[in-house]
Amino acid sequence: MGKRLPMHGEKTIVEHITVGLGKVSAALRSQAWEGGIERRLTPTQGQILLFLAARSGTAVRLNDIAGELCLTAATVSDAVMTLVDKKLIKKARSAEDQRALALTLTAAGLLEAKQTSGWTEVVQAGVSSLTPDEQAVFLRGLTKVMHSLQQQGVISIARMCAGCAYFQPYVHADSARPHHCGFVDAPLGEGQLRLDCPDFVPGVERDQERRWQTFVRGGQGQ
Ligand code: SF4
Structure with a gap:
């Protein structure tokens, strides 16, 4: 008779999948940090550039970014300020709501976003193996x-x-x-x-x- 697999502390399939998703997320984070050092961007700044690039030039409000990226408005505001200083993002008053700021990428920001998208390549390679x-x-x-x-x-x-x-x-x-x-x-x-x-x-x-x-x-x- 074959040996039984240890049962003590054994994880359920739900727990194993959750661990796996956590590792994928950690891989993305570590790639973002590594790529960010080279490009002098924090992962949050990189995420914002990618998010704006995905919105294909449409003006986006700060709160939309915060909601989509599960970040606080204060965190997004700090990161956006830095990106504006770096001339990667431009801000204007939103056409729908004059009190809100609408953000778009500059030409330099779009280029930076394209280079930043390389951060996800390791995970894309894994998914492509399916x-x-x-x-x-x-x-x-x-x-x-x-x-x-x-x-x-x-x-x-x-x-x-x-x-x-x-x-x-x-x-x-x-x-x-x-x-x-x-x-x-x-x-x-x-x-x-x-x-x-x-x-x-x-x-x-x-x-x-x-x-x-x-x-x-x-x-x-x-
Ligand atoms: S169903 Fe909606 S979300 Fe899906 S492809 Fe069509 S427009 Fe896009």
């Missing part, structure tokens, strides 16, 4: 984890398909592309789900709950 099917399952799993974090109030609303007014889950018979995006009017496969989409429009609460339930049930009982 098969397309494994990536699709992982993406679905992350969508559910992010939804739970949103429900718990830990992260702000992510611009992901599962929360988008354009998303129609399981409306196509084709199992390879069962979902539909009303924005581009095209079917979507599980591997095409977005976790940060520039065309995202938040769904209204009642529709959102129905949409979410259809998505998690895999289209059963629609």
Whole structure:
């Protein structure tokens, strides 16, 4: 008979996955520190540049950055001040709210953001080692984890398909592309789900709950 694996202190699969996510996060942080020393940016400043680059030149308010990056407004304000001094960010009054500041990248900031995006390459290499099917399952799993974090109030609303007014889950018979995006009017496969989409429009609460339930049930009982 083979030896039994030690049971004392054994972790559950949920705990193992949580440890794994923590290690991925630590890898990103250490890359950010390493790359930041070279580029003279803190990880927070780098995150802000990447966030503004992802918003493709749209003016963003300070509170939006704080909510998205799970940082305090004071931390973001300090980092933004430094980035403005470095001429990587410019600020102006928001067109929607004259009391709020709207931030965009300068040309130098955009270039810096492109170089900063190299910080994530190590994790991208790991994710690329998964098969397309494994990536699709992982993406679905992350969508559910992010939804739970949103429900718990830990992260702000992510611009992901599962929360988008354009998303129609399981409306196509084709199992390879069962979902539909009303924005581009095209079917979507599980591997095409977005976790940060520039065309995202938040769904209204009642529709959102129905949409979410259809998505998690895999289209059963629609
Ligand atoms: S607009 Fe973007 S987030 Fe919305 S369903 Fe289409 S791809 Fe997904």
